[in-house]
Amino acid sequence: MGTRMVLQIVVFLVLITLTYTIPADKDCPPLNDADNLSQTQLIQRLTHGCRYDRLERPDSGAPLPIDVYVRAYIYFMQNLEAHDLQFKIHVLLQLRFLDPRLTFRKVAPKRRQPILGEKQLRDTLWMPHIFLANERDSSLLGTNEKDILTSISPDGTVIISSRIKATLYCWMNLQKFPFDEQQCSTILESWMYNTSELVLHWEQKRPITIDPALHLTEYILNGVWSNETVVNADLNDLRHGAFAGNYSSLSFSVHLMREVGFYVMDYFLPSILIVAISWVSFWLQADQAAPRIMLGTSTMLTFITLASAQGKTLPKVSYIKVSEVWFLGCTLFIFGSLIEFAFVNTIWRRKRNVDVKKLNSKHILKSTLSPRPSRRASVRSRSFCAPTATGQGSNEALSFNNYLTVHNIPIHTIHENEALDTSSKDTSFTGTTANTGDSSCSKRDLINMEMGEEQQNNGWTTLTPQEISMWIDRKARCAFPLAFLIFNVFFWTFVYVV
Structure with missing residues (x-):
């Protein structure tokens, strides 16, 4: 019984093997x-x-x-x-x-x-x-x-x-x-x-x-x-x-x-024009604060808007780009025009004249930064004549000095013939002295003393604050464009040569 079953199993396995075995050579196409x-x-x-x-x-x-x-x-x-x-x-x-x-x-x-x-x-x-x-x-x-x-x-x-x-x-x-x-x-x-x-x-x-x-x-x-x-x-x-x-x-x-054509036409040329527009304030008088401030701030804001629109297309990198150097340079020039206005406006509002040894940039700037009252003004503040028993000579001298100070008339501009003519026409200050004869000095003595002082201070010039402000504006009209031109020379040389 066991042997027959084993034989049946073996025959079954052989049949299955013969049925499902596929020769490899029959499946491989020639x-x-x-x-x-x-x-x-x-x-x-x-x-x-x-x-x-x-x-x-x-x-x-x-x-x-x-x-x-x-x-x-x-x-x-x-x-x-x-x-x-x-x-x-x-x-x-x-x-x-x-x-x-x-x-x-x-x-x-x-x-x-x-x-x-x-x-x-x-x-x-x-x-x-x-x-x-x-x-x-x-x-x-x-x-x-x-x-x-x-x-x-x-x-x-x-x-x-x-x-x-x-x-x-x-x-x-x-x-x-x-x-x-x-x-x-x-x-x-x-x-x-x-x-x-x-x-x-x-x-x-x-x-x-x-x-x-x-x-x-x-x-x-x-x-x-x-x-x-x-x-x-x-x-x-x-x-x-x-x-x-x-x-x-x-x-x-x-x-x-x-x-670079797009950037030259849409960024560099407009920024040059904006910087140049900021220089228009140098042709406005220093006491015109409203137009000069409005011109400076509007050019600054316009340029910042222009630069920010151009920088939005760039990634945030750690190094400095050439476009940023141009932006900083132009911003400094526009900011410099605002600083120049603040400087000249401060000088314009000063009350005292300034003595300048020589009419050149060095001495004018030195006297402007460290102002010193006019030497003639200091002399006028003292009594030019010895006081008399009645004190009328001293009072007349002070009255004449106050007259010149109130009317802002520099003494060195009054010549002798003008002073004599003034004495014949204006008797409000000298009538008392001429009639009484008690004064220790007359108006002619004041003129003579003034002329002697001018001879002693030979080479000195007195400038009003308004004259100094206008002189600084005139220098800025040339200094700012020249400095901006030098900046452009160095910038474009670095761009195309370095």
């Missing part, structure tokens, strides 16, 4: 007479599971890395977005490599044209896994049928052409903005195969091609170049799946020069 096959039938036989494994890289029979050759065609590039340090690019990327398993030259000698297909054909083949190392967003190798073109030549050469739409980081240097030049790179690296298994190369002839119709509005495309490098990855670098080793890398960089 490649003979491939000339009569269609393109689809031929590629299906070449990529059948018995002959082809798309998870394994092509093996040439020797432990050598497979060489993948790359070519790029740039047909669109968007202006750099400085605030995000990125740019957008559309590239047609072509990969070329040899896969001996796809050779059909011997099995189909009459077929001379390559097998062409799209995404479906590419998905049946082994592909070198390549990624963009500096990408922010990309569609490498495409997802649509129209984005991919696959070609298999009779000798097994595979060409994959893919359209790439990518947003890439570009670490811009904005120190000379808006006169800067940028170099933005597109970096391709092998993902899962290190240099012992796969090596990337640029094509020998024209590896990088730019569409002749490509045009940028803010930049000039000044050149492009390619580079081949090897990236070393350790266990701390997760960019390659935390696999350590050396990975092949390709990159191409574009040299972009910024067009």
